[in-house]
Amino acid sequence: MIRKASLLLVGALIGGATITALSQMPLRVSGVANAAASDTYRQLNLFGDVFERVRSDYVEVPDDAALIESAINGMLSSLDPHSSYLSPKHFRDMQVQTRGEFGGLGIEVTMEDGLVKVVTPIDDTPAYKAGVLPGDLITHLDGEQIQGLTLSEAVDKMRGPINTGIELTIRRENVAEPVKLTITRDIIRIKSVRFREEGDVGYLRVTQFNEQTYDGLKDGMDEIAKKIGSDKLKGFVLDLRNNPGGLLDQAIAVSDAFLQRGEIVSTRGRNADETQRYNARSGDLANGKPVIVLINGGSASASEIVAGALQDHRRATVLGTRSFGKGSVQTIVPLGANGAIRLTTARYYTPSGVSIQAKGITPDIEVLQELPEELRASGAETKGEAGLRGHLQGEGEEQSGSQAYVPPDPKDDAQLKLALDLLNGVQANSAFPPVGDQKAAVPN
Structure with missing residues (x-):
């Protein structure tokens, strides 16, 4: 039996889906499995007993549908912060959001x-x-x-x-x-890609990964090259700060826009045969021009796929502060007229085989922003995935906070300023340009 589902790489209440087919695993029957199934049925009977007692004895007549929905929500939310039930209305809302x-x-x-x-x-x-x-x-x-x-x-x-x-x-x-x-x-x-010229440097701001992201990126790069001139264009700044994620296929397409070959990301479920690898195709929209990727504590999920792929392949220098650390894959499973469930089904790994779950992408060049007076006490930090109750455990978890502030005025943006200075040759850093540009990383 084949069921249609959707891979979703993002925090709660955002994004949409790329459609993929998942094969159901064959049922294995054994004495141990039979005993486990019997115990499960006893627990389901317990749920039925409680449900009937609430329906018959609660002080007011309860809404049966609301009781069931709350029970499903409780079951899913107990797994991790990103698994949840989507009512028909919220499922429709999610699909609309995905369209931007x-x-x-x-x-x-x-x-x-x-x-x-x-x-x-x-x-x-x-x-x-x-x-x-x-x-x-x-x-x-x-x-x-x-x-x-x-x-x-x-x-x-x-x-x-x-x-x-x-x-x-x-x-x-x-x-x-x-x-x-x-x-x-x-x-x-949501216009997910905004762009402008910064002198002879192209600036590309990706706010989330929805269905229009790759096309918006390509249009922006073409427009920038036309206005500056390909011969004068010194490179690109790809700004992924405070980008919470979105569609897996769009993260892959954006990464592929800068890569000629090699693995972009892999997803691994609990069974070895569920591993999927996504590879780049020939063609670099930037024509080999230098790239600097900006990230911070609000850069999550699909943003981390892009930053990790370009960093591992030495195609870009990553600058800013450590990212959020959401390294899990959510599958959207439609339930017909009853909405859908968002279920965590896999972890994703960068090309070098590293999971960033609850750890994040560490920038090649760390740059903190100067904070306005009213934010200095808080540090404008987020604790990231590791700070979420019930999150999936990750190797080498990072519990400390990461700054997630971007000044509203670009003149005050220290991270952007350094990126532009590096691309214009005003400043130098050993991490830029990265050594071994585009050498394929070897998965573990």
Whole structure:
């Protein structure tokens, strides 16, 4: 039996899917398996007993569908922070988001200790303009506590008609008083690639990996080369800071845009025969020009695939601060009219065979930003995947925080400034250009 599913590499409530076929494993029957199955059936009977007791004796008549949905959510959320149930509505919403347009505030979120935790605000959205920061914990919506709500319920409350306002009460690390922000809802149109010329250097900002990302990147590179001139173009800055991830196929396509050959990424499930490897095809859109990739503590998942592939192949120098460390693959399994489940099914590995789960990509050149006065106490840091309760364990986990701040004014952006100085030859660093450009990494 073949089932259709979707690989999703991203934090909660973002992204969409590339369709892939997964073969069901044959059922193996043994005495041990029979005993385990018998025990499982006893546990399912226990669930049925509790469900019937709640239906018959609870002080108010419960909603059967809501009970079942909550039970499924509880089962999946107990596995790791990225597995969850998607109701039919939320499944449709996810598909719309994947196409790059949806309604809301413009923040990527997950749930931590009963509160909504901001992974990152999306560039040029109401949340971004209002000053929402990665790592913020949202405690109240319009004065009502979030504690006790599921992530889906909290997100539903944040969504609503455009041009209507909502007040977010935020707990910010090392800030004594709660921060209150009033944000006006709007249609969030995600233009996932923005570009401009910085003198003779091309600047490419990728905010997430949706269905338009590769085409947007290619158009941007073509436009930059046309305006600057291929002979004068000194190289590219690929900015993946605070990019929470998105579609696996788009991460592979963006990596492939700069690589001539070799492995880009592999995904490995719990069974050896589930390993899949994705390789580059001939053709470098940058025509061998130098590339510097910018990352920080808000760069997650698909962003880390790109940074890891270009770093391992010595095709680019990675600059900034350590990335988020989300090295797991989520498969979207449709359930017909009943929505879908998002289930963690594999870990992904960089070309050299390294898993960055709960560890992140370490930049070749570390550069911290100068923080404004109001952010110095918190350090504008995120603890990344290792800071999420119930995360999959990773080898060599990194528990310390990583800075995730990008100044709104490029003139104050120390990471971008150094990248441009290196490409223009104003400054030098032993990590740029990388030695052994494009030599294929050997998987472990």
